[in-house]
Amino acid sequence: MTESEHRTVLLRGGDVHSPADPFATAMVVERGHVAWVGSEGAADAFASGVDEVIDLQGALVTPAFTDAHVHTTATGLALTGLDLSDTRTLAEALERVRAHSAARPGDRVLLGHGWDATRWPERRPPSRTELDEATGGRPLYLPRIDVHSAVVTSALLDLVPGVTAMTGYHPDQPLTAAAHHAVRAAAHAAVTPGQRAEAQRAALHHAASLGIGTLHECAGPEISDEDDFTGLLALAQQEPGPRVVGYWADTDVKRAAALGAIGAAGDLFVDGSLGSHTACLHEPYADAGHTGTAHLDAAAVAAHVTACTEAGVQAGFHAIGDAAVSAVVQGMRAAAEAVGLARVRAARHRVEHAEMLTPAAIAAFAELGLTASVQPAFDAAWGGEDGMYAQRLGAERARTLNPYAAMLRAGVPLAFGSDSPVTPLDPWGTVRAAAFHRTPEHRISVRAAFTAHTRGGWRATGRDDAGVLVPGAPADYAVWRTGDLVVQAPDDRVARWSTDPRSGTPGLPDLTPGADLPVCLRTVVAGRTVFVRPNE
Template sequence: MSESTATPRTVLLRGGEVHSPADPFATAMVVERGQVAWVGSEGAADAFADGVDEVVDLEGALVTPAFTDAHVHSTATGLALTGLDLSDAPSLAAALDRVRDFAAGRPGDRVLLGHGWDAARWPERRPPLRDELDEAAGGRPLYLSRIDVHSAVVTTALLDLTPGAWEKAGFEAGQPLTRDAHHAVRAAALGAVTPAQRTEAQRAALAHAASLGIGSVHECAGPEISSEDDFTGLLRLAAEETGPRVVGYWAEQDVTKARSLGAIGAAGDLFVDGALGSHTACLHLPYADAGHTGTSYLEAADVAAHVVACTEAGLQAGFHAIGDAAVTAVVEGARAAAEKVGPARVRAARHRVEHAEMLTPETIAGFAELGLTASVQPAFDALWGGEDGMYAERLGAERARTLNPFAALLRIGVPLAFGSDSPVTPLDPWGTVRAAAFHRTPEHRISVRAAFTAHTRGGWRAIGRDEAGVLVPGAPADYAVWQADELVVQAPDDRVARWSTDPRSGTPGLPDLTPGTPLPVCLRTVVGGRTVFVRPEG
């Protein structure tokens, strides 16, 4: 395939498989002025061959809508890609060795940054102690976020750079920092990142997303996560350079601030609670491995006030809610807001709930009633689910089996938008689809087609764009070209109906994602008719 220029051109793609509901057996597509102009058969494509700027021979490749990752932290993702990544460290000792090597190789960094440790997966079963980190980092400031980014371990030198951290809630000697103490040291650590380092990290994150067939990301920023300069710099970078689209959310209860920063919602990681791994998700009943119910940051009344303010301002509200008590607070708050401004206005605003892991039949019904979008991360189940996973350790096996009930959400009509929460879990769109289709709890599985839709069209619907995320005439020309094996129609009970080429099905096929099969490889990603990634030959 030849590479097109950065300017939108009229292009005919032919000789492949085009995943389009307009024609389940399409093998060709025409793109014009940044939009899909036509999809159809190879024979009909001849009529367009002389009127286009470029003809792309797909050579049997698959064309799909580009993925949308509906929950990303771009700078943190880029820093993880270019910095110290502990997500695959096999032990505490190995993690400390990596810290030593990283510190030795980065003598000029004002603060050393790392991410991804998970003591639950280490044989030592504990996080590093501060004196161990002080030694490994050579006495330098070091910030290491846990994999869920809701707690961190740091060196004494970083604490010394964070006035008052010792007295803040969430500081406990010998334990990872949580709550206010964590937010303070995180701000100090990220504040040491120079504008040039930040831009480098953002470029790295967006380029990596493009290489995986991701055409859009939803940046979930906020004052406790990044900074205003980080957020506006990312939006500016995305507007000025060719790459994936960036849709921005700012997690603060200040509607005017969110709008002034260029956000489409005062939403994203507006924390109602924390995370299960850090024992800060807010539960109705105590943790199985701790004598408390986690942390609550917002109550139902706070949620109601924010939903009202956003609805009246024409912005999306959104909340980070993981524990069942936190999700209940969101539903009760949104319901109270609907009583004040009217349920139709609340539903029309498409307010969001990020993560929404611990749901009950009552809160699932509340999502459907109030038109709330569930912005969820199937990779969480792949990483932490199962009888022996972190969920079971924190909650007990019975409660753990209720988490991430994607099938129940879809059955009742709750809109799903899939994401990664990168760098919590990696950008990995086909892996995300596989994780939803082969959920560790079988009754929560959904079809590959439904999961694919949640990771493509679902992200667009979550921002109010119902016409996008699908390859039909008039839709934005955001697509990816894949090297993939046989296309099938895959059901959520592991059975594969290989009738994607049977005219009676009327259903376009997708790659076989049965665990153990290779995932598709992205050959090209196009956003708005502009090529943003081409895989090098060989």
């Protein structure tokens, strides 16, 4: 325990979001844990016995957020490099590629992220010829925003012998499947250890500045590499910043544990993504004559879940399409028959994304104790009558996606994340996206969304004692500058608000679309300050 974690700190003069006292205005932190939560008057008894008193000046204190699905190095590379997520046209994207190439003459491989042709009037990705011209013939790896396909230059293909014979190679279209994995590995191999550490620090600092206290790193042999994963875990241990909980998506359970992962889970691909037409569906895409790509079947899922359950570690899978989710459910049930339902439930296995869920699949998730690690910002970005989901699936199927309200009613545990850099680290924006889902029947309360983005992430790792500010809990918290606090009326799940103090419910910021989101002033992890906003 560091010296700062030994310190006793009294925070007073604000609002503390705590079920221990819905009217709390003060909190004491001691030895990295919450020691007391209560009223301003009672705080006087602690004032003389603490190492530091922080005057909150009316600020709000909440548990720190947990982002339950992050790719940290890729997030940092997007923050420090070429980000095309806000480009409005293909021409603008090519111009950014050209400028980035000119600004990084020493990079062995140029790296970018975030293009989405469905948002451009041209409705097509950049061609290889266009990228070759924009980079001056240099190697470039440019994944689509969902990271399940990529466009590359000829020079990068030259670094991957045999790529043209691999599954997923397309001469004039984005690379997918094995071809994509091969070029991604070649591109990441060109990142130096110094560049990687710089990117990881940038991502961790950015997360801390947003009030995020814990990240779930979802790594694996098809996503990054072992050095990247172990380097990140070591960096997070050595330097102040958010906690990093590691998941390694590999069927080799012993290898995952040896690398420091708490689960052989995360992006263990059962399918791909909707945007890249690689999510696995029961019925064909509305805009393509196929049903996507299956990577694991129910038998493979069952074998992995059984192995993980026997080893006492979490299993987890990336499953987006309804056929992929069906394979996960069938495999989980087969594993439960082999080792016992109680053991499968106790292991708290996970499913990442879980977007296309039927009522039967939701009931199965509840029965099997599966945590749904989901990303509400996906709906904000791609939902709605005219969004990418509707383009890929048709409006009727698109309206069934991300049914958070039905999941909560069934008792499915939710853990919220971003899948950054697919969508940005933005915890309050994520809570807003769930509360104001583009499909009204899928909306949940702000309170439920906030819980899924704080306590839900801890529960997904097997910890039930954290993510909430009560005595004995880890002192992971954030301090916010915000407007008036509101309390959601108990008889309305979504839109009506009440400030009636008789509700006895801790208030949260007004997240109505158009309202300003809270600004993080301070982030603390295990009693250690990891971010303070300048001039505050």
